[in-house]
Amino acid sequence: MDLDDARKLWQPEPGWLNTATYGLPAEPTWAALQEALGQWRAGRNAVETWNATTDRSRAAFARLVDVPAGDVAVGSAVSQLLAPVAAALPAGATVVVPEVEFTSNLFPWLVQAERGVEVRTVPLEGLVDAIDERTDLVAFSLVQSADGRIAPYDEIVAAARAHGALVSVDATQACGWLPFDGSRADAVVVGAYKWLAAPRGAAFGYLAPRLRERMRPDAAGWFAGRDPYDSYYGPPLRLADDARRFDISPAWFCYVGAAAALELLAEIGVPAIRDHDVALANRFLTGLGRPPGESAIVTVDVPGAQEKLERAGVRAAVRAGRVRASFHVYTSEEDVDLALNALTG
Template identity: 45%
Template structure:
């Protein structure tokens, strides 16, 4: 196990990736660190020889939970583990009172919105507004406001402080998805009642490792409707019902982990927990602004640079040049992370004939 007491630099972290040049799609899926690959291979070997056990995996999950807690600035007792963000948001949606109003963002990722829409049969209404109007939309009749810290389609960073202030003024529950933020943008999960985040993007984990943080208010208001054996106060004494004692902290909201994802996740999170998020953001958004200047776009101050590409020509040109980018909602997305450099900016510019 690595020493997590000291920070590491962006350059040091970048050297831990096996490759990365030309890969500009961390917003779709991160690249594995060398340590993640080693952990995954070791796990396969142990599984092959029958020397892996559920108890072993439990220890690995707890290592990952502790690293994630440090990364997002909350006690480990505030972190629940899961596999998908939509399932975690569904726990919040299930707690909405009949007739409640929920404020969401126009065009936000479906996992943040759909669970609330499925409560319409109980009179729960979802009001969607542009991301820069969320704070103004929160009012005395709002029960919950849910948004992504970074918008998936556009890369826009939500005005978190204004949203939280509006929610506090009206006693509104706050739910923030950090899937496109944790690992590249400084994140303080203690600022919200609930945060959810899948770790396979900017945190470069295997898909299947996700997290939920809960404040004391959230723990009191929400019910762990997905509770199973892993939510027990004593996991290995909770495999059979009907009697069950739930954990007394956020672990009550755990779902049983998809074991093969977690050795690699623990290795990746160990590294990311030692990075200075402000330095990571300065590196990534700095490259983003460098690209904006080269393409005569207004500075976006984002790690994900986007512009309208309705016919997909820009995305196709970059793909033909050997670059990996992504497209969403009629826009092309160019994402910069730890492994990217100014060489990638130059490659994008050249591929577009600029």
């Protein structure tokens, strides 16, 4: 689908520069949710249809990050998907994490301290050099939530492989605008309510086969069964043979929306979205006299910025005392200029 045509499927109010907090639904997502809510309200039997959207979402996510759909588990949050990965670490393991890391990709490792798991935090720019023979796993956000910095994915993977370490990537702030090969990592987890523009409550985790062999599906329920519809009652344990054994029962309406959202992004193509998003981010930076970058998320330190943007009706975020602006497929040049006029006027 042509990006210009696709952009007509969104109808945001002017001034939304906050996708790094949450993404906005396109018309197909909104319509799918309204239909499902109508079915729920009327008591129409649509459960199997709603469940089917989970596998549609799984397939679309796999397509977006270049992994097999059978290696993708579905859940509700990044930390929930990472929990069995953290629990599978051997006692006394060492995990290396950037020092300014979103806590959903930090707390799951820290809570393993009672088993002797050590978490070493280092500056992002020093992450590659910090990976050594003592490292069991390196965990990092592909794009940092706080400031939009892009981690050196290839270099981190190469360093980890050289020392036999596992690689776990939180791609929540990347997936949907930044192309990358998820299969190079051992785990890739994504909360879908930001750049994937799905409802909050849908999350995806690529779990490589060699990692799954170490993991135990402690949260297994009926949806993790080999045949979920034959897994309602009684033993024996009969879990799926692939990553679905780590599924949790899906929040139906989240996945109804996610299927439509992810399929649309896959149809548009992430490279085209990246070019659009980064061009707008650089228009914003250039307008403030800053050098251009490569990220769809930027932070700026402008006196009184929050108040100036609020008066102009621009919605952005403040992180670590700096304004964080983020740009996505539905952002326009007019949105950028509205923000620039507010900050420089």
